[in-house]
Amino acid sequence: MKKLLTSAGLLLGAGPLARAVNRFPRPDFESGYQYPEYSYAVPNEMLWDIIDVSVLLILLGIVTWALFKKRTRGPILAVSVVSVGYFGFFRGGCVCSIGSIQNIALAFVDPSYSLPIAVFLFFIIPIVFAFLFGRVFCAGVCPFGAVQDLVNVKNFRISRAVSGALSVIPWIYLAFALLYALTRTRFLICRFDPFIGIFRLGGDIGVISFGIVLLLMSIFTGRPFCRFLCPYGAILNVVSRASIFKVKITPKPCISCDLCHDSCPVDAIKAPYGNRTGETPTEGVKRIVIYMAVLPVLMLAGALILRWSSPDLARANSEVRLYEMVTEYEASFSDVMEPEVEAFYSQGRNLAELEASKDEVLKSFRLYSTLAGILIGLVVGLKLLEMSLKRGRKEYEIDYGHCVGCAKCFDYCPQNKILAKNE
């Protein structure tokens, strides 16, 4: 028994001990040799945090002022340039509000995760602004939106039926991003961030190419990333629908000239509509009732599907992958040892412990993928409901969920021209 215990002790000690080697003694110098001194400075993150948050607040303030007081696009364009230059190229794009969703979500479920204050502020400040004034953050403060806006030259319209359906994607992206963040697998939003490689002048070539494709697309259509991918935009969309102050195309009465509708790069201006459908009101009500009833079914279906897929989804997790590698290795004893497997053994870990931690990961994957499935089902159901609501409009109206506050419509409205002339 004693021997068994000592051998166990040796096994445990083998990993860390093996690395603390001192094969050669420290030399005794006779010539009065002095050890060189090195100093390694750690950058002052506090200072940068203060600068970043101040710049964020100032830029948001300028956009808000330009949208609500000045009613002109000039300052917003300037803010876009500053944002792309500062947040984009100079600060390298990290941390951004879009990615901060993951950190916030992780902080809520993982008590061991420490949430840096800058990340929290970058998450909450644009949301607060959206609650007050709409998506002023998207207008030009977000470097991603700004860079797409800056290269935008001529707009071709996308069918609203298609773009309406595509606007579900950010929610699905959000659901998966949360799933992978909460299971500590990886930050999907950061991994597949299309513009960060361009800002940093380097990175994964595939993702950079995707970013370039998006930029080429945004020359001819407004902000494809913001509209069809950005998960933070999805959150801001919901918040800004309920915003307290709302931007108006013109303070004067609308003359229904249709010019603003044409000017909008994100198709957020809805034309007047008489609401004369061929359907009887009861048919419409019936449809809404059916979709209301289908909503829980959709949520359930989403939950079940993602729960079933959770073992596959979990394979992105390093612990699960390591388990696969180690079991594969132990089954075949291949001569080539993956570095992961080598590290696994050299750290003195064993299969039982790895299996336990893998099962833990799988468990959390089951839980969170169920929740993600519910979220996706809910979003699809709500989208269907939203698309079944009939509502008439007498004049051109802004869809506040989609309006990014680029202020392009101001220049187009003839009423504003008159206003300016009168001043």
Added chain:
Amino acid sequence: MKKDKDNEKLVDGSPIKRRDFFRKLGTVMAGAGVAAVGAGGAAKVKGNRKADLYWQIDHEKCIQCGRCETSCVMPVSAVRCMHANKVCGYCDLCGGYYRTNAKELNTAAENMLCPTGAISRKFVEEPYFEYTIDEALCNGCGKCVKGCSSFGNGSLYLQVRQELCLNCNECSIAKVCPSGAISRVSYESAYKFKDHA
């Protein structure tokens, strides 16, 4: 004017119009949500000195797989080799400086290990040599680290240079590190020095 009245039905005779009511309800709910998330998040925030902000390599776990060189988002990795002089044996035959099987101990290309020539040495006294890393040339491949830890005292080790690191939200080297040696650390331990222990 008459048509307008039709559209704006009153809710149970109250003076608030139906659409306005929903709008206000939405605003209140959204406000409550934002406030809740804000308060919850604020409660989780840690001060900058305490929070783990900096990516760093734990040299005890590092197995010198060479992925630091290739996986960093920077064109040349932010990971560089550091040298702990107080751990170094000042050997003539240095496993981090010379290739294994080096025939002669001179600076001929066939004997040198470092692919960028970032390690230089200076004669101190018989039989000791002082080794220095030129971090401007180092690309973090870790070949010398491997050599030094298998034949020497392990005085060479890889570290993330904080002034080069972009501090990504998720370190792309950490994601491919086979031994999980890279994690976020606090300001106090932003470097894990070998000779300060």
Added chain:
Amino acid sequence: MNKKIYRNIAAVTAIFAITLSIMLATNYFQVRKATPLQTEVAETLKELNDMNSNNPQLQEQIRELDLLSRRAYFVSESHLKTGIYLLLAMIGVLVLSLRFYFHDVKNIPDKDIDPVDDWLVKSKSRNYVLWGSGVLATAALLLAFLSSPYYTSLKSKKAAGSDDSALTADSYPVEEELTTDDEYAMAGIVRDETAGDAAAETQTPAEESAATEASGAETAQAAEAAAEGPEIPKVTHNGFRGNNSNGQSSARNIPASWNLASGTNIAWKASIPKPGYNSPAISGRNVFLSGADASGRELYCYDLFTGELKWTLSASGIPGSPSAMPKVNEDTGLAASSVATNGQQVCAIFATGDIICADMDGNKLWAKNVGVPDNHYGYASSLLIYGSEVIIQYDNDSNGKLMALNLSNGNVRWSKDRSEKATWSSPTIAYVDRKPQLVVMGNPAITAYNPDNGDIIWKVDCMSGEVGASPCANNGRIFGANEYVNLVAINGVDGSVLWESNDYLPEVSSPVASRDWVYVATSYGVLACYNAETGELVAEQDLGCQFYSSPMIVDGKLFIFSVEGTLYMFSNNGQLTLLGSINTGENTFATPAFTDGMMVVRSQNGLYCVSSNS
């Protein structure tokens, strides 16, 4: 007018930007692919230089190439940087001029692509959402089903069902046979060889050309042999005491009667240029052994069928090799360690600490000196090849180590310090629960290591004195013995001692174990058989001779040579029934090597091959 200028600027910058980005992309991919600092050519040259030193031409070539590649690396790095800045500036100008060009064009799409009726748009959109999510959900379901354990089990069942019934009938008995660990160990050898092949394929490109050449030569040789000569036996004898150094061979049809003097059933006899106490190894058509004296150390390869000395490789010009030979006992010599091979490479180590590795054609792959062993009789531990590494038990009085070197380049894969005193024992691979353990015996402990990384699995302090015999293993039990100490049986799972006995103990000859019995041959001529489970002494035979050579269990029989040169064959049934004995008249210290129908013996006078075909 201005518009024209902007248009022209835009066109020019667009062309520039496109060409520049194409150039940058090609540069990027070239640099990524070539990794100038690690070119194959340079690595090949460096390895060549490692093998034959003092080739100034080669060194000059390496230096030139190194300079070129470094320059390429740094230049391309700076080019990439400036190129990207230039590209960004270009794109900035392009976007600006485009914006100015379109400045006064109001954004008025030609016509609305959507129907005027908002409700129609919504209905369409609803359909898109429904269809899209339906397709996604089906895809997700399908994927989930395809990877579900239910489906995979169903598929494997189907595959098994659709297999040829003859095939399954063939494969089942094999599976049944492979139930015990020792048989698994045998299977493990086969696997090792295939793994070796795989390793050869995944070798660094630098060696690939050499490897393909070698394999090409091999296939040519094989074809030649198939055309004219007898079939090359499949059973290998990879090193001291066979594969895994465990005293067992799966060879069959070893001739029961032969006569060295008259030449009956003797295929050939050959002389060995330099002396040595090491045992031969067989792989394919090659027989390997080594020899050394004060004038040189050599590795030999003989033809299994003809006895012709195919090649000799001298271990000379190795950096660190001592100029004066270490003091060794005459009974040990400078070449007491047996060679080891895996059918791709062969390695030999000498008492000077020189280790050389060659391919099957006698080309030196690498050589190095692992340090002159501090050993008062002379270094004698044999090499052991496990997978793609060669294991060296380097126990000596000053800095004992256990090392695993990469077979393809001789680099240290792992190395573990050992506090053991000098020993003359050799490592063995034991399979416990179908997992390999590297079992090493020394003074004072028998230790099992993980052969992949050198981690200690268990360690039992049970030895002392001058440990000369090697451990053996069977059925998860590890046996070790040394004169004046004990015969110890250890449970390979946890390192607990199962039993100990000291009736008969070996001095030089190593014990061997079958599933049920353990055999010990003493230096004073007693062969003893113990019950492997209980340790009870079940049989003994005093043969009135000396045993230095180790017993081998082959084809259900126990083969052992006495020093005086008599081969004894016993039954492996716990009764030690003498099945036959053959007196050769030549002193024999080495353990013979076995393959199907053949036995190769090294005696003091030379090398001979016993074969039923002659």
